[in-house]
Amino acid sequence: MKQYLKRPGVWAASVAVAATTALAVAPLTSASAGSTYKTGLKVFVIPKNLGNSYFTTSDSVKSGGALAALKTLGEVGAETSGTAATPASQLPIIQADISKGANALLISATDPTALCPTLKQAMKKGVVVVTYDSDAPTCRSLFINQASTEAIGESEVSLLASEIGDSGQIAIVSAEASATNQNAWIGYMKLELKKFPKMSLATVVYGNDDPTTATQVTQGLLSQYPNLKGIISPTTVGILAAAQVLDTAQYRGKIALTGLGTPDAMKKYVEDGTVKAFELWNPANLGYLAAYAAVGLASHAFTAKAGASFNGGKLGTFKVGADKTVLLGPPYVFNKANINKFNF
Ligand code: RAM
16 A cells, blocks of 8 residues: 555644634734735635535534635635536536625536636636636636545555455446546546456446435445445445445445545444445545635735645645645545544
8 A cells, every 4th residue: 555545643633623723723913924815805615515514524614624714814705505416506506606796716516617617707707716626627726636636546446456355346436427526536546447457347336426326326236236346436425325235234344345435424334344444535624725725816825826835724835736736635544443533
């Protein structure tokens, strides 16, 4: 396993900070870089969908996410989105936010291009568009990426491979077929799978980040592929639904499951042996950093070009990398030994 998966100490500390002290961050003084950030900006935080606990953590004041950062900076922040993780559901909300006089939009894109005509128009009027979690590369100023896309794809496959002895038929339970992040991770999973000639990818199914759909597509996999050895679900909604389906004497310990999940939701399944290990980053830190970046850009405190750096509040200073992307940090592996240390 690669080095980027082995940094529990550093990361555990940052999780604790995010969970407990985001609101206690001291007001920015004139000596801090944040003093160049304007106050009173209208910033809308637009997750893929509402009611998805991953985004509740990345966005809320309570968890120390995007809205907590906006509050600390003295902005007017609100979380808005549709109920389905689709462009059709997200678009009217984005349009409404623009009409309400948004200075900046923070968006997890449900599609790489479908939102672009609207976002490009807004950018022309001076609205700052920052994507976080899932990108729309041609119509934003900056993307805050949770972890290296390649690292996520590769590590998901190698985690599963180690659980099934590098051999057998596997499947992927993704979210929306249009989601930029899901497709990018799956692309790297397919590349990594080439290193495991005895493993084969039977199919990719889509649960749309909807618990009912994710449950149904997982059940469908089990009946359609009786020899299935493992499932990767790189979505917090999908992996939870899949764990619930596999948590029976018939499947527990027989079909391996890994993916991207939240520790709170997955604890039960790790403890009862349905899931051995899965990954994630700190969603609250992702939202927090994206909010700082959006406010920094809207304040003209930095420009979105490679090499530029900006103040990320309690997370420190961050540098803009290639493709106007900022990397939050490495993904983290949760298992029975560490899962109780986390509460999000
Ligand atoms: C779901 C969403 C989100 C993804 C996480 C891991 O909540 O699909 O975009 O980043 O899972």
